[in-house]
Amino acid sequence: MITNKDRLFNLSTKRSTYLFAVTETGHLEHLYWGRRLNKDISIDSFAEKRSLNIGGGTAYDSDHPTLFLSNLALEYSTTGKGDYRESSIDVEYQKGLRTLDFTLQSFRILKGKPRLFGGLVESYGEADQCTTLELTLKEKLLPLRLLLTYTTFEDSDVITRRATLHNDGQESVVIRNLASAQVDLEGNWDLITFDGAWGRERHVNRKEIKPGIYINDSKSGVSSADHNPAIFLINEEDECLGFNLVYSGNHRELIERSPFGKTRVMTGINPSGFSWTLTGGERFQTPEAVMTFSARGLEGASQNFHTFINHHIIRGPWKFRERPILINNWEATYFNFTEDKLLKLARESAALGIELFVLDDGWFGVRNDDTTSLGDWTVNPKKLPSGLGALSDRIKKMGMLFGLWVEPEMVSIESELYKNHPDWMIAIPGRNPSVGRNQYILDLTREDVRRYLFTTLSKTWKLADVNYIKWDMNRIFSDLYSLNAEMSNHGEFLHRYILGLYELLTKLVTEFPAVLFESCASGGNRFDLGMHCFMPQTWTSDNTDALSRLYIQEGTSYAYPLSTMGAHVSSAPNHQTLRRSELESRFNVAAFGVLGYELDITTLNHQQKETIKAQVAFYKAHRSILQYGSFTRIKLANSDSNQVVWAVASKDKSEILVLFAQKLNPVNPGGDILRVQSVDTNATYEVFPRQQKIDIKMFGDLLNMVSPVHITEGGIAQETMSKALSFDSEVEHYRVSGEQIAYGGIKLNQQFGGTGYDAMTRVLGDFGSRIYLFKRID
Ligand code: GLA
Numbered sequence: 001m002i003t004n005k006d007r008l009f010n011l012s013t014k015r016s017t018y019l020f021a022v023t024e025t026g027h028l029e030h031l032y033w034g035r036r037l038n039k040d041i042s043i044d045s046f047a048e049k050r051s052l053n054i055g056g057g058t059a060y061d062s063d064h065p066t067l068f069l070s071n072l073a074l075e076y077s078t079t080g081k082g083d084y085r086e087s088s089i090d091v092e093y094q095k096g097l098r099t100l101d102f103t104l105q106s107f108r109i110l111k112g113k114p115r116l117f118g119g120l121v122e123s124y125g126e127a128d129q130c131t132t133l134e135l136t137l138k139e140k141l142l143p144l145r146l147l148l149t150y151t152t153f154e155d156s157d158v159i160t161r162r163a164t165l166h167n168d169g170q171e172s173v174v175i176r177n178l179a180s181a182q183v184d185l186e187g188n189w190d191l192i193t194f195d196g197a198w199g200r201e202r203h204v205n206r207k208e209i210k211p212g213i214y215i216n217d218s219k220s221g222v223s224s225a226d227h228n229p230a231i232f233l234i235n236e237e238d239e240c241l242g243f244n245l246v247y248s249g250n251h252r253e254l255i256e257r258s259p260f261g262k263t264r265v266m267t268g269i270n271p272s273g274f275s276w277t278l279t280g281g282e283r284f285q286t287p288e289a290v291m292t293f294s295a296r297g298l299e300g301a302s303q304n305f306h307t308f309i310n311h312h313i314i315r316g317p318w319k320f321r322e323r324p325i326l327i328n329n330w331e332a333t334y335f336n337f338t339e340d341k342l343l344k345l346a347r348e349s350a351a352l353g354i355e356l357f358v359l360d361d362g363w364f365g366v367r368n369d370d371t372t373s374l375g376d377w378t379v380n381p382k383k384l385p386s387g388l389g390a391l392s393d394r395i396k397k398m399g400m401l402f403g404l405w406v407e408p409e410m411v412s413i414e415s416e417l418y419k420n421h422p423d424w425m426i427a428i429p430g431r432n433p434s435v436g437r438n439q440y441i442l443d444l445t446r447e448d449v450r451r452y453l454f455t456t457l458s459k460t461w462k463l464a465d466v467n468y469i470k471w472d473m474n475r476i477f478s479d480l481y482s483l484n485a486e487m488s489n490h491g492e493f494l495h496r497y498i499l500g501l502y503e504l505l506t507k508l509v510t511e512f513p514a515v516l517f518e519s520c521a522s523g524g525n526r527f528d529l530g531m532h533c534f535m536p537q538t539w540t541s542d543n544t545d546a547l548s549r550l551y552i553q554e555g556t557s558y559a560y561p562l563s564t565m566g567a568h569v570s571s572a573p574n575h576q577t578l579r580r581s582e583l584e585s586r587f588n589v590a591a592f593g594v595l596g597y598e599l600d601i602t603t604l605n606h607q608q609k610e611t612i613k614a615q616v617a618f619y620k621a622h623r624s625i626l627q628y629g630s631f632t633r634i635k636l637a638n639s640d641s642n643q644v645v646w647a648v649a650s651k652d653k654s655e656i657l658v659l660f661a662q663k664l665n666p667v668n669p670g671g672d673i674l675r676v677q678s679v680d681t682n683a684t685y686e687v688f689p690r691q692q693k694i695d696i697k698m699f700g701d702l703l704n705m706v707s708p709v710h711i712t713e714g715g716i717a718q719e720t721m722s723k724a725l726s727f728d729s730e731v732e733h734y735r736v737s738g739e740q741i742a743y744g745g746i747k748l749n750q751q752f753g754g755t756g757y758d759a760m761t762r763v764l765g766d767f768g769s770r771i772y773l774f775k776r777i778d
Contacts, residue, residue, distance in 0.1 A: 002109050002131045002152055008043055009107075009133065011150055012036055013157040016293040018150075020075050021047060025064060026103025028075035028135070028148075030184050034239060035295050048072050054260075058082035071260045073184035076137075076148055076163065078102060085256050085264050086213065090177035090271065091165070091278075093142060102137035102146045109133050113151045116162070119499040121506075121533035122246055122288045123160055123312040125153055143169030156308035160246075161289045163268075170280040174489070177271035180245060181289035185263045189235050191255055192298065194228040194555050199543040199576050201225040201524040202555035204638035209233070209257050217252040217270050221477030221494050222521055223528035225541075229253065230559030232301055233265065240294050240301040243267050244559055246313070247287035248530035249498040250274070273480075275491030290529065298558065299632055306561035306631065313529055314563070316509065318516050318536045322623050323563065323594045324401055325353070325616055326468070330360035331544075331570050332600035335368050339384050341602075343394060348601045350398040352609060353616035356468055357395045358403035358596075363388070365415060371438045374410040375417030377456045388464040396465075403468030403516075404461070408453050409501065410439045410474065424449050428481040436475030437522075444500035445493065446484045454507050466515060471505075471535065473521040498530070505534045518566055527556065527564075537564050537594050544570040544598065546581040546589045547767045550637035550644050550661055553593060562648065563627040567593030569615075571600070581767040583608060584692040584729075587615040588659055588769040591626055592646060595619050605723040611693045618690060618771075622657055625650045629657075632678050642666065645674070653680040654776040660748075661769035668753040672762075674772060675745025679738040683776045687736060687746060690771040692729040694763050697722045729770070730762050735777070 003010045008031075011018040019031040021043050031046035050066045053059070060067040060082055069083035079087045080099025092098055112127035114134070130153045137146040145166040152159050161181035167173055189209050193216045194202035202225070207214075216231055218224035229245040231253050243265060245251050250270035257263050267289050278284055290308065294300030310320065327349040329342060346357040364380055365373025379388045392402040411418050411425050418425060426441045427433040433440060442449050461469065480493045487493065509517065517535035519526060523542035531538060538560075541552045549567065556565055567590035572580045590596070597612065604612070619626065625648055634645035642663050649656040658676055679685060696703060701713040703721075711718050732749050740746075752763045764770070 001154070002133045002150070004107065004109065008041060010041065011133065011152050011159055013152050013154050013159070015295065016157045018159055018293075019046065022104050023067070023072075025060060025067060027069070027072070028104060030073040030075050033183060033185070033241070033293055070258070071262070073186070073262055074182065076102070076146070076179075076182050077264075085258055086254050086266065088163070088177070088179035088182040088266060088268075089146065089165070090175070091144065092174040092176055094171065100142075100144075101140045102144075103140065105136045105138045107133060107135045114149070116285060116288065118285050119502055120246075120285060120287055121502050121530055123153075123290065123308070124315065125151070125312050129153060129155065129312075143167065144173070153308060153312060155311065156292065157294065157304045158290055158292045158308045158312075161291065162286050164283055164285040165278065166283040167278045167280055172277050172279045175276040175278055175284055176274070177268075178284065178286050179266045179268035180286040181243070181268070181291060182264065182266045183241075183291070185233070185241075185265065186261070187235050187263075189233040189263050192232040192234065192558070194230060194558065196225050196552075196555075198225060198522050198525065199541060200548065201527070201541045201552050202228050203551050204555045204558070204636075209255055209263055211257045211259065214255045215252060216255075217272070218250050219270060219272055221249060221497065222473070222526045223248050223251060223530070224476075225523070225525045225527075228559065229267070229528055230305075231255075231267075232298055232558065233263070234298055238295075238297040240297050241265070242292040242294075242301040242305055242559070244290045244305065244529055245287055246290065246529040246533065247498070248501070248526055248528050249494050269495060273491065274495065275489060276495070277489045277492070287530070302558045303630060305559050309529070309532065309561055310563060310628065313532050314536045315533065316536070317514055320628065323516065323537060323627060324355035324468075325619060326356040326358050326403065326596040327354045327601065328358040328360055328470075328568065328596055328598040330405075331575055331598045335362035337362065337383060339386060339391060342391065344602050345600065346395045346398055346400060348609070349597065350400050352601065352613045353620065354400070354597060356401040356403055358405065358468060358470060359391070360405040360470065361407070361472075363404070372412045372414040374407055374412040374439050375415040375442070377406065377408070377460050388460065392464040392466070401467035402464060403470065404464060404466050405470040405472060406457065407472040407474060408457055408504075409442055409444060411442050412439050423483050426477070426479060426481065428479045431479060434478035436478075439475055441475065441477060443482050443484065443497075444504065445482050445487060445496040446500070450500055450504045453504055457508065458511055461512060461515070466512075468516045468518065469512075470518045470520055470539065473526060476525070502530070509534050524552070524556070527560065532560075532564060537566050539566040540593065543576040544568050544586070544590075545574040545577040545579050546586045546661075546769070547579060547663060548577060549589045550663075553589065554633060554637045554644070554646070557631060557633070562593050562629070562631055565593035566596060567591075568596040568598040569612075570598045579767070582695060582698070582765065583611055584615075585661070585767055585769045588771050589661065591615075591619055591771065592631075592648065592659055594627060607693065607695075607723055607726050611726075614691075622655070625655060625657060630678065634658075634676065643672065647676050647678050649678045653678065653683070656774035658772040658774065659769060660772060661767070662764055663767065665764060665766050665768065666751065666753065668755065669751050672748045672751065673745040674748055675741065676774065677742045679741045679774060680776065681738040681742050683738045684778045685736060685738060685741060685774045686777050687734040687741070687772060687774050689729060689732055690773060692770065694727040694729055695722055696725055696727060698763065698765055727763075731759050732762075741774070
């Protein structure tokens, strides 16, 4: 709901209100963003008091000697008129002049949401789901018009924002910065960011915001694993603000605490390296910023984002549809596979209930390692003599879907594509280009490159009748340059690249409406809302180690729902960490996401295959909750806690699945308590752990305590026994009220601690875990 009364604009959603007012000078003063206000609003009580000078400050003008923009909470700020904080807009006009002053000229309120233009992607909502406010501001001297657009989404307590700059004059100007949104806040806040690198994406960092500037950004051309565009601010009252950006390129979130205790938050395209020439009559629009408020802290803000993404970002036939369990051959074979090997892998996977076979890297050109063939999207007849179509047919006959890996944005020097079109590669004439994973990036700002990719990819995908595409992107940008004649200002390059990518993806998803796309960029280097407008899910990380994944998936889950997170069970020792964890534990963690397997199933023993079969059946039985349920974190991986507890509940709370994981095995521990607040406190539940298999090898030579013959640790006898035999996990069962679970918690069976073992003992070990089922029974 959006209303305007006199000077006041009120943007309210189900549980939040956002207010700003127009000052006597026509500036927009931010007044409030918090819990929903239902009574009449007094502007005066929220507005900045301005009867005195600010020492050392600059007043707006002589008619307003006590109006100091430096201590006004503003909706959108400029430089040169007395606000010395970072500004939202920076435009260079004649002779390097930069002073700007925009004031309100008019506004309109619309049902629904007008579409973005200029090739960007955005959230969507029906006319009864959202309302839009469009404010038109005019520069006082120059022929520049600034449109600030706000859309409220009732159901998820989200407001989205964007800015559009029109050049109504004849002369060109250069945009150096144009933020998507700015909010100036009162009070003390902590900042939460999601930082990392390859293999350790989106770890949670929380810090107190002190005077000065903090920047969370990316300059590598992708939204990045280094610093995700999602951030949260949280105060002492546990009120939480969330921000994200519908964009896949360089972003910047700037947080500045001013000398007067106000905190400015700004998000948008990263101005670093960016400049955009706006000729007369042209306009430029920013990506859409997504903002949410919750009075229920980080958990509440996170759930708002989940609702928003599932309803208003993910689109197409896979929206709210259960995603298939996949087998991916990458870690099973890497580049070294034959048709027979793939078919065997598919066949054995199908027998375990796995639903989608994904052929990863290495099927095209002469790609036997990562040095060649990117760009040549035709099948390698040596590896797949029957062709892609035949392979896909045979896999479909097994009752599975067929998926394919591609990395279309890239080119290898050793490729037909490079031979024929060296000018399509991003490089600066006369300079030796920098390289990542032996590969280079194609210039997607060029129409001919995009056309080539569309034609080649469409042909191949049709040939193989694909149901799923993994769209990878394994290096980041350098040597920014384009031979594209339209590119007169290379400060535009990276943004034009993203627009080119979005154009190509729009065409492809339109041509292949039924295909499920999964985005990937060396794992999670481009996990963002821009890509999610095309691709319902993203490969969260190349690191599939169960312990590492607790940190990565938990961090990712704050801003993105479980339905967006690809999570695979891989082999042990893990290929990224060399850590050994139990097959059951690898599953338990991967089950909190979109499940897949990425290991050579054909080499597993009977016990292991039976274990996977049971896992797959379990996941299918609970998949709608594990992908679309309401997710809460009870004990955090990203903390000092040795235990990690997550819960995911069905909408009506009739079924809840709870992950209990531990980092290390405690010795002689006290009792573990499972306290879950997301239950229905008026209901009664049955609570029990998913039955797991315990590999007898976990016990090492302790097996000799029960074995009639001596068993050597690591010896053949132990190995043989473990193939045929395993222990069942503990017997544990409760019938208990929701209030007991929520207010006191369940004291679980004792963990193994070196003092004995019986049918009740919970044997978890290092990185061990269980999934508990809570089923309402009345
Ligand atoms: C990237 C992806 C992996 C795999 C390889 C193939 O690293 O993240 O999942 O597809 O590329 O080269």
